Amino acid sequence: MKKYAAIVLLIAVLSNVGCNSPQTQTKEEPTMADPQKIVLYQVFTRLFGNTNTTNKPWGTVAENGVGKFDDFNDQALSEIKAMGVTHIWYTGVPHHAVIGDYTALGISNDDPDVVKGRAGSPYAVKDYYQVNPDLAKDPAKRMEEFEALIARTHKHGMKVIIDIVPNHVARRYEGRNNPEGIRDFGADDDTSVEYARNNNFYYIPGKPFEVPVPLEDYRPLGGEAHPLADGKFAENPAKWTGNGSRAPQPHFYDWYETVKINYGVKPDGTKDFPILPADYAQKDYQAHLDFWKDKDVPDSWKKFRDIAIFWTKKGVDGFRYDMAEMVPVEFWSYMNSAIKAENPDAFLLAEIYNPKAYRDYIRLGKMDYLYDKVELYDTLKHIMQGKGSTDHIIGIQQGLADIGGQMLHFLENHDEQRIASPDFAGKAELGKPAMVLSATIDRGPIMLYFGQEVGEPGAENAGFGKPTRTSIFDYVGVPHHQRWMNRGKFDGGQLSPEEKNLRDFYVRLLNFTKTSPALAGEYREIHSHNRQFTEWYNDKVFSFARWSENQKLVIVSNFSPSETYGFELQLPGDLVQTWGLKEGDYQMSEKLYGRAGATLKVSSGKATVRVDLGPLESWVLEVK
Structure with a gap:
C-alpha cells in the first residue's frame, strides 16, 4: 500500500494519554498497511468460550461451565484479528491448583483450604510443565490441545503470550511432567534452615503451617462439604507465603495459597549472587547472556530459565511476568537474555508498580515493556470518575519521556475493576476518550481485556471475591461477552445496539492505531x-x-x-x-x-x- 504523504489531524475525544519515549526506529518509514504498534488482547482462557449462563455462586464445572482451548476456533481468531489485535495473552494456561478430581491422570486433589475459589487462581501454579486440565476437551491430551491453539493463533497472524509467575508457586507444587533431568521445586531443599542459597523456598523451622483464620462470612467452596475442607493443610515446616509473609499462619488477605520463591536474597535483604555492573544498563541482551555464562547462580534462577525456554520452544512468543518487581533485577537479566537468545523477537512484559524501579527493570532486567498502572492508568481512572484534571497528564508524559514507548497502556485487566462497574465509572462509554488517549499518545503497546469492547460490567457474584472484576477464581459466564459470542458463532448476534456501537469504536480505533506511522514517531x-x-x-x-x-x-x-x-x-x-x-x-x-x-x-x-x-x-x- 502506498505511504501517506498527507498531514492527518486526529481529533479524538476520549481519555487516556500515555507517554512518549524513543523506541528503536526502523530506517524506512513503515507503510500504513503494516502493524506499527502492538495491540495486546488479554483473554481469560477458561472464561472466553464458556456459553453457560447459570452463574451460580461457587458453581461447579458441571453447573457453570468452562471454556476450552478449542473454543478459540478459526472464526473466533478471525474476529479477534479483525479487531486489530497483534498478540493474544492467554491468561491461566499453566496448570494451577483447582478443585476438581483429575486423579485418573496422576494429579493430586487440591485442598480447598489453600485454594482461592473453586477454579483456583491462575497465579498459584502447580506444575509449570503442563497446562490447566480444565481447558482441554480431553484432559489427557491437554498439552496437544494447547499446542494446536498456538498453531491456530500463528496461522491467523497473531502471537501467543502466556504467564510466568516467578515470585511464587502453589502451596502444593507437584511437577509431574518435568523434562528429563529437571528436579522439582523444593525437592533438594534443606528444610531445617530458614534460608539457604540453593533452597527454592524459605522455611519457618519448627513451625507447621496453619490455615488463615477466615473472614466471618467466608467458607471454602461457599460452605459445601468437601473431604479436604477441614481447616487444615499439612506443611511442616511452614514456608514463607507468596507475598512475603513469614508467619506460619498467614492472614486471610495474604497470598496464602502460594509460597514465595527464594532467588538468593537473604532474609535480611542482602543479595547472595553476582551483581550486574552499572554499565550493563547500556548493553544488549547478548552481553548480558555472556556475563552470566560463567557465573554461579541460585538454583531457582535455573529452574525458571528452563521453564521459559521450554515454553519458548513450544512456540510461545513471549511472557507476561506476574509481580516482577518482587524478584531481583539480576535474575531478569539472566532469564530474559536466555529467552532472547532463543527468540530475539520474544515479547517480555512485566507487571510492576514501582516507578523508581522502571528503568532498572528495562535496562538492567532487559524487559521489553512494563505496566503503566500507577501513573497513567490511575490518573485516567480519576478523570473518568470526574475527580481528576487532564493537567496531570503532562507531568506523567514528561516523567516517562525516555521510556514511554516501553510502557503498556490499558484501562482494564483481570486485576482491575471493569469500566462499566459502579465502583469504577458505571458506564462503558466513559472509557472511550481514555482509550483513544492511551492508544495514541506514545509508541508503547495498548492492551484490551476481553469483554471491555462490549461494556462487560463484571457484575456476577461468582464465589471468591466480589463483583466489579470478572472473577479469576471461579467458574462463571461473562454475559456481555457471551452475547458477542452468540453461542459460539462469534458474530455479535445477541449484542444490543449500544454494545455493537461500542465494539465498533474499539475495532475502528485499534485498527487505526496499529497501522499509523505517526504513532511510531x-x-x-x-x-x-x-x-x-x-x-x-x-x-x-x-x-x-x-x-x-x-x-x-x-x-x-x-x-x-x-x-x-x-x-x-x-x-x-x-x-x-x-x-x-x-x-x-x-x-x-x-x-x-x-x-x-x-x-x-x-x-x-x-x-x-x-x-x-x-x-x-x-x-x-x-x-x-
Whole structure:
C-alpha cells in the first residue's frame, strides 16, 4: 500500500494519554498497511468460550461451565484479528491448583483450604510443565490441545503470550511432567534452615503451617462439604507465603495459597549472587547472556530459565511476568537474555508498580515493556470518575519521556475493576476518550481485556471475591461477552445496539492505531499551550501531536460525559515550523467515522482549527 504523504489531524475525544519515549526506529518509514504498534488482547482462557449462563455462586464445572482451548476456533481468531489485535495473552494456561478430581491422570486433589475459589487462581501454579486440565476437551491430551491453539493463533497472524509467575508457586507444587533431568521445586531443599542459597523456598523451622483464620462470612467452596475442607493443610515446616509473609499462619488477605520463591536474597535483604555492573544498563541482551555464562547462580534462577525456554520452544512468543518487581533485577537479566537468545523477537512484559524501579527493570532486567498502572492508568481512572484534571497528564508524559514507548497502556485487566462497574465509572462509554488517549499518545503497546469492547460490567457474584472484576477464581459466564459470542458463532448476534456501537469504536480505533506511522514517531503535548492561550479550552480536554516523516496527527480529547466544548484549537508556532506548514487553508476529512471535516487555517506562522467536541466525542481529521 502506498505511504501517506498527507498531514492527518486526529481529533479524538476520549481519555487516556500515555507517554512518549524513543523506541528503536526502523530506517524506512513503515507503510500504513503494516502493524506499527502492538495491540495486546488479554483473554481469560477458561472464561472466553464458556456459553453457560447459570452463574451460580461457587458453581461447579458441571453447573457453570468452562471454556476450552478449542473454543478459540478459526472464526473466533478471525474476529479477534479483525479487531486489530497483534498478540493474544492467554491468561491461566499453566496448570494451577483447582478443585476438581483429575486423579485418573496422576494429579493430586487440591485442598480447598489453600485454594482461592473453586477454579483456583491462575497465579498459584502447580506444575509449570503442563497446562490447566480444565481447558482441554480431553484432559489427557491437554498439552496437544494447547499446542494446536498456538498453531491456530500463528496461522491467523497473531502471537501467543502466556504467564510466568516467578515470585511464587502453589502451596502444593507437584511437577509431574518435568523434562528429563529437571528436579522439582523444593525437592533438594534443606528444610531445617530458614534460608539457604540453593533452597527454592524459605522455611519457618519448627513451625507447621496453619490455615488463615477466615473472614466471618467466608467458607471454602461457599460452605459445601468437601473431604479436604477441614481447616487444615499439612506443611511442616511452614514456608514463607507468596507475598512475603513469614508467619506460619498467614492472614486471610495474604497470598496464602502460594509460597514465595527464594532467588538468593537473604532474609535480611542482602543479595547472595553476582551483581550486574552499572554499565550493563547500556548493553544488549547478548552481553548480558555472556556475563552470566560463567557465573554461579541460585538454583531457582535455573529452574525458571528452563521453564521459559521450554515454553519458548513450544512456540510461545513471549511472557507476561506476574509481580516482577518482587524478584531481583539480576535474575531478569539472566532469564530474559536466555529467552532472547532463543527468540530475539520474544515479547517480555512485566507487571510492576514501582516507578523508581522502571528503568532498572528495562535496562538492567532487559524487559521489553512494563505496566503503566500507577501513573497513567490511575490518573485516567480519576478523570473518568470526574475527580481528576487532564493537567496531570503532562507531568506523567514528561516523567516517562525516555521510556514511554516501553510502557503498556490499558484501562482494564483481570486485576482491575471493569469500566462499566459502579465502583469504577458505571458506564462503558466513559472509557472511550481514555482509550483513544492511551492508544495514541506514545509508541508503547495498548492492551484490551476481553469483554471491555462490549461494556462487560463484571457484575456476577461468582464465589471468591466480589463483583466489579470478572472473577479469576471461579467458574462463571461473562454475559456481555457471551452475547458477542452468540453461542459460539462469534458474530455479535445477541449484542444490543449500544454494545455493537461500542465494539465498533474499539475495532475502528485499534485498527487505526496499529497501522499509523505517526504513532511510531514523535510526540509533543499542545495541551499546556491551549490552556494558556485558547478561550474555552479547559482541563476536561487534552490535546497532543504525533508525527513521522509521512504522517502528522493532532489528537484532542473531551473527557466530559455531559458537556460540549467548542474552541479554536491552536498548534504552537514551533510545531507549525517543524511540520513545515505553509500559509493557507487545509481542508480536512474525518477518518475514524467519516463524519464532516474541518479546516486547518495557517496564517502568520500560527495554525488553528475549529473544534466542537460533544460529550466523549472523537474526530479523526486528515489534511488533504
